[in-house]
Amino acid sequence: MVDFQKLTKKSTKRDYKNLLALFDALDRQTSHTDPRPAQKEALLLLSQRRTERDHILKISTGAGKTSIGLLYLLSFMEEYKQPVVYLCPTKQLIAQVQAESIKLGISSTIYPAGEPFPTVDGISAKAIIICTYDKLFNGKTTFDRSDVMLRPCAIVMDDVHAGLEEIRDSFTLSLQRCEIYNEFITIFNEPCKKFNPGVWNDICGGDPNQSMEIPFWIWRTVLPQIEELLSSKADDDRLLFVYPYIRDLLKWCRCIITGMGLELIPDILPIHKCEAFANARHRLFMSATLADDSVLVRDIEAELKSANHPLIPESDKGLGERMILAPSLVDKTLDRSWVMSLCRNISSRFKVVVLSPSEKKAREWEVVGAKVFLRDQVLTAVEELKNPASALNYAIFVQRYDGIDLPDNACRVLVMDGMPYGEGIIDKHDSSLSSVAGGIRKGLIYRIEQGIGRAVRSYADFAVILLVGPELAHFIAKHEILSEMNADTQNQLRLSIDLANIAMEETDPANAIVDMIKKCLRRDEGWKQFYNETVREAKKVEQGVTDKNRLMMADAERRAFNSVMANDPSAAVSILRNAINDYSIDDLFNKGLYLQRIAKYQYEIDPGSALEIQRSAYENNRSICCPPAIAKRPKPLISYNVQSTIINWFNEFANPNGAIAFIQDLKTKLSFNLSAKVIEQSICDLAPLIGAKGLRPEKEFGEGPDDMWLWPEISLIIEAKNQNESSLHKSDAGQLLLSLQWFENNYPARSAPIPIVVAKVTKCDRKTDFPANTRVITQEKIYIFLDTLEKFYYRIASEPLFASNPKTLIDVQKSLKLTPESFIKTFTERIT
Numbered sequence: 001m002v003d004f005q006k007l008t009k010k011s012t013k014r015d016y017k018n019l020l021a022l023f024d025a026l027d028r029q030t031s032h033t034d035p036r037p038a039q040k041e042a043l044l045l046l047s048q049r050r051t052e053r054d055h056i057l058k059i060s061t062g063a064g065k066t067s068i069g070l071l072y073l074l075s076f077m078e079e080y081k082q083p084v085v086y087l088c089p090t091k092q093l094i095a096q097v098q099a100e101s102i103k104l105g106i107s108s109t110i111y112p113a114g115e116p117f118p119t120v121d122g123i124s125a126k127a128i129i130i131c132t133y134d135k136l137f138n139g140k141t142t143f144d145r146s147d148v149m150l151r152p153c154a155i156v157m158d159d160v161h162a163g164l165e166e167i168r169d170s171f172t173l174s175l176q177r178c179e180i181y182n183e184f185i186t187i188f189n190e191p192c193k194k195f196n197p198g199v200w201n202d203i204c205g206g207d208p209n210q211s212m213e214i215p216f217w218i219w220r221t222v223l224p225q226i227e228e229l230l231s232s233k234a235d236d237d238r239l240l241f242v243y244p245y246i247r248d249l250l251k252w253c254r255c256i257i258t259g260m261g262l263e264l265i266p267d268i269l270p271i272h273k274c275e276a277f278a279n280a281r282h283r284l285f286m287s288a289t290l291a292d293d294s295v296l297v298r299d300i301e302a303e304l305k306s307a308n309h310p311l312i313p314e315s316d317k318g319l320g321e322r323m324i325l326a327p328s329l330v331d332k333t334l335d336r337s338w339v340m341s342l343c344r345n346i347s348s349r350f351k352v353v354v355l356s357p358s359e360k361k362a363r364e365w366e367v368v369g370a371k372v373f374l375r376d377q378v379l380t381a382v383e384e385l386k387n388p389a390s391a392l393n394y395a396i397f398v399q400r401y402d403g404i405d406l407p408d409n410a411c412r413v414l415v416m417d418g419m420p421y422g423e424g425i426i427d428k429h430d431s432s433l434s435s436v437a438g439g440i441r442k443g444l445i446y447r448i449e450q451g452i453g454r455a456v457r458s459y460a461d462f463a464v465i466l467l468v469g470p471e472l473a474h475f476i477a478k479h480e481i482l483s484e485m486n487a488d489t490q491n492q493l494r495l496s497i498d499l500a501n502i503a504m505e506e507t508d509p510a511n512a513i514v515d516m517i518k519k520c521l522r523r524d525e526g527w528k529q530f531y532n533e534t535v536r537e538a539k540k541v542e543q544g545v546t547d548k549n550r551l552m553m554a555d556a557e558r559r560a561f562n563s564v565m566a567n568d569p570s571a572a573v574s575i576l577r578n579a580i581n582d583y584s585i586d587d588l589f590n591k592g593l594y595l596q597r598i599a600k601y602q603y604e605i606d607p608g609s610a611l612e613i614q615r616s617a618y619e620n621n622r623s624i625c626c627p628p629a630i631a632k633r634p635k636p637l638i639s640y641n642v643q644s645t646i647i648n649w650f651n652e653f654a655n656p657n658g659a660i661a662f663i664q665d666l667k668t669k670l671s672f673n674l675s676a677k678v679i680e681q682s683i684c685d686l687a688p689l690i691g692a693k694g695l696r697p698e699k700e701f702g703e704g705p706d707d708m709w710l711w712p713e714i715s716l717i718i719e720a721k722n723q724n725e726s727s728l729h730k731s732d733a734g735q736l737l738l739s740l741q742w743f744e745n746n747y748p749a750r751s752a753p754i755p756i757v758v759a760k761v762t763k764c765d766r767k768t769d770f771p772a773n774t775r776v777i778t779q780e781k782i783y784i785f786l787d788t789l790e791k792f793y794y795r796i797a798s799e800p801l802f803a804s805n806p807k808t809l810i811d812v813q814k815s816l817k818l819t820p821e822s823f824i825k826t827f828t829e830r831i832t
Contacts, residue, residue, distance in 0.1 A: 676722060724761060
């Protein structure tokens, strides 16, 4: 036997501290002969900062971050001789990571769901352990079993943007209507009925669209009953994997309840409960799209230093080529049905994938030949799409905005079917709060970024992305939304707005859109050059480091929460107060949220002063809970100008057609067959389009009208009665009268308001007396009004000078009868 090792002159020991040298020492396959420039740069940066605990790596999809993560873990596994773990959001990504480890010549082992023990190679630090986030993050994790006690020295969190959602889910207790839910209703009934009787009655009536966040002072009052209830149900399957995480900190949980279920989640995730993660010596957070690193600091306690100095390889080429088109920004006739038919035609030559927010919406695509795949079927469908011999060309997935890869010909046209709302109660509640673009945690923005990235998996890849529906179209057209996305996505979306403007100038916008799609798919040289000049060669938006104030506030939130967990609420209050003062929180909405958190912590020390703080929070942000000691009253009106209100609203959109898409979306939401709550919010959203200030007093103050429109000289008191099929009733008249009295009490200096009923009918029951001058907005009138608004904003969009000249704007308003005075005469009817 020949022992070549005896003949060598050099030591075979690998330099685990130098990741580039470690790469060179691996027995790699020919596909991995040399690291790519971005990989090389990232490996060098990680080697230089090796002693730091946490690192945030931002590198584009397809640039080789999986290899970087594996080498990072291998280096620490060799140094400490302890286990290491690579976390993935989905099973599909687990398989991809293991395949990559084989190509690199790195030993790895999968730790699957349902398996209590990791393999011997994994536990003995001879192979990298690969598993999903939910394998580690759950209240019954096998990592903590006494006969396992898996404590990795290093952890890689791949696609950390998606992983964060998995981690939040692991700390969220969700209950649909069931026995436990009914017991919650019983416990909450008396205090919540007193706090907000209208909303509470809707919830008790099973209204799925109505939600309430339980005020912290009510929550603290009933907490002993809640603790007793959950303790008695601890073995229930619905509590089994979450309750151990939140059992000892129910005091610091949020509770959102609807007519169909409820959710509990801690204010800040108690990440220390997951000891395997919290005690790891080194952690690498990897993402291709995460633009806001403050979520890592706040939610999973990433070190502030890592967020202030993320690793961003300068040689990273960026994302692949995406032609993003929002047909609703081009023409209102290019609606969802048009896109569905278009995709049926495209699917005869190219593979089309649709991402839908619900199974109900997904099923509607079956009529045009799409095949719906749910849950575990998705993995099989993805493999079929990747197979050139497969007949599957038109697939639709539900709630799969991340965790699936559709490279190259697996998907050339990706469709996002409307807004990617989350399925959770808390997600929906937070997204519904006014002034929160994309939700409190920017969840909508993250899901959009993730969704549109499913089809382009490398710099060389390309795809057409179709954004369907006016709601999604006007959402991505807003400046504030674009600014929250990463630099590459911002540039691509700005290009999509330019493409919409180009298509609008054509005589046939539909043909223009189709022609653009063909040019991308057929690799037209003119298109490729135009894309390179406008996106790849354009000056990049400054990216990488999150705004310092945002990071410091996230760190303060985390430190304050850690203080209350250590039974030091005074320190928590001090930390947040100082942070608000030091980091210039000028945004009143967010300032109100921070003050509410302070009030919640202060309640532990002095309930009376806590409610005074809550008073201040409520004055800053009227969407949060009003404390019981305060009479719920509207703020004094600040003088404003009708034309300025219109212009400011219009200027929110980067593309003028975003305003048109917004109106199209309102047409859908103002169908009188929908719930009164949807109608009420849509009426409020409509106000600034005609220069009015819109309010929802009944929702905001627990009394007063459903809606109120205020112009400088004219006021409308509005009650939604869209459910009345044949007539308006005596009770409706009484409600309107009470609302008028509320107005007189709260706005004594204003002229008498005009009472308005939003209803399908103008007829009232016999012997029913409505207040004098009551008018009705019918379904027909509301649609005529919306059509007129479209004409108005088309004029503004086509003649930009209108938006800068109030006098000209007034003339256009008068010509279309959109002045406050003309609105009453033209778009309302007398009650009969």
